[in-house]
Amino acid sequence: MERTSPPTGRRAASLLLGLVAIAGCGGGEAAGRMKEAAPAVPVLKDGLVELPPGYAERAGIGIAPARYEDVTPLVHVTGVLEFDALRLAAVGSRIAGRVAEVEVIEGSKVEAGQVLGTIVSAELGTAQADIAAVEARVLAAQRDVARKRSLLAEGITSQRELDLAISAAAIAEAQLRAARQRVTALAGSRGSKALGVAELRSPIAGDVVGVHVSRGQAVVPSHTAFMIADPRTLWVRLAVFEGELLHVQVGDPVELSPTTGSAETFAGVVEFVSVALDPMTRSAEVRVVVDNLAGKLRAGQTVQANIRPASAQRRAVVVPRQAVLQIDGTPTVFVAQTERSFESRQVALGVGDFERVEIQQGLAADEQVVVSGVFALKSELYR
Structure with a gap:
């Protein structure tokens, strides 16, 4: 039987070079395919963010013109509802004595002049x-x-x-x-x-919100026996900071909504603005009267109040709030120069509400700004 001799050193080297060449050819083709498959990305050129074709659609980038229109600032504050002090009555005995009868319980509805209880003296x-x-x-x-x-x-x-x-x-x-x-x-x-019997009567019509006596109890003139409240109107006291207080005036409309997440809103109006600031919080009290004829609000309930100061309403260049980004602590918008190139521009903000904000400097009316996908542009700008 003929034996095959092992390859010599020269033959082994030639074989190894051939295998490397084959592998190199295959790797080059794979690298070429990867290079062709790599997606194009935005680039920063001459201060503009240049987008490759199709990138705006993939990133959800949308533009809209800056508008010159009326804008009213919105003062957003959280407060707690309470009874209207002008519709609240504390009923007590004018003399020392002992309670003979209690005619109502907490939650009872009473009319003006109705007997709440009697005292023997x-x-x-x-x-x-x-x-x-x-x-x-x-x-x-x-x-x-x-x-x-x-x-x-x-x-x-x-x-x-x-x-x-x-x-x-x-x-x-x-x-x-x-x-x-x-x-x-x-x-x-x-x-x-x-003889010797005093009747405690309600001075107003409303609801009994407190009963602090019981039959046989001894009372003195300083003791409050009943609390009566008319809940058809309520108050909410708001602490408005010094910077926002400038525009708030008596008569400004207020929109209130419960903090429980309910979508229902209630109308109120500013009745009082304090003339003094709290030196600790640098805020002042703003009292709002809320219509509660439907009886859906309760004293002690937490609400969010949106005050719209009518005196501060003016016409200005405005953009949607989502169009403005904070970059290095400075308000910034992306202004469209062409369909696929955008300029990062610093602006000065003015008053605004939840949806819109005034641009005091840095942007003219009808200039096209990015209103959606702004974070995608920011991330590419600072890649």
Whole structure:
């Protein structure tokens, strides 16, 4: 059998070179294919971002013209609803006594003048009894005056006696007025007919939002027994910072929405703007009155308030807010020079709302700016 001799060193070297050449040819073709498949990317040229064909569509880049139109600043603040202080009443006893009856519970709806509860008081009973005694003295004095007039006409008594009787009657009548006034001060103008019983009545129509007494409880004049509120209007006190307070005025419209995520909004109006700033927070109170006839809002509820200062409304060059980027701490927009080239331009911002912002410097009306895909351009600019 013929044996095959192993390759010599020269033959092995030739074989190795051939394999390398073959591998090199294959690698070059693969590299060429990879180079052809590599996508084109934006480049920065002469201060402009140049986009390759089709890149704007892939990156979702959209442009729109800057508009010259009316813009109103928006002051966004969070606050808490509370009862209107002008529609809130605290009802308590004017005298010391003991609670006899409680006629309402928390949540009851009451009318003005409705009895909320009754209090038994010895002091009131004494004052009411004094009225009866003084009334008797007044009646006796008036009869004495009539009798003296008759006797004077018959010449039996003197004018001095009649004058003394008239004076005594006047003193008795003054004492009666004082006694009645004392009872009114103790029990109110519509006191109970029962001796020593004071009725606590609601001064306004509304809802009972607090009951702080129970039957048999001892009370004193400083104790608040009931709280009544009319929830048809509410207040919200807002802390507006010094820089935004300049434009806010009484009468400005306010849009409020609950912080719970509800899409429903409610209308309000600025009723008061404080004349003093809080030295710690550099803010001032702005009080807003909210219409709550539908009863959908509650005191204590947190709301977001958007104040639109009418006095600051003006015409200006505006762009959508999403068109403005912060680059190195400076507001910047991308301005279209051609369909595929964009200039990065610094601008000065003015007032605005959630959707639009005023461009005070750096952009003219009708210039085309990038309004979508701006982050894609920024990332390519600072690749």
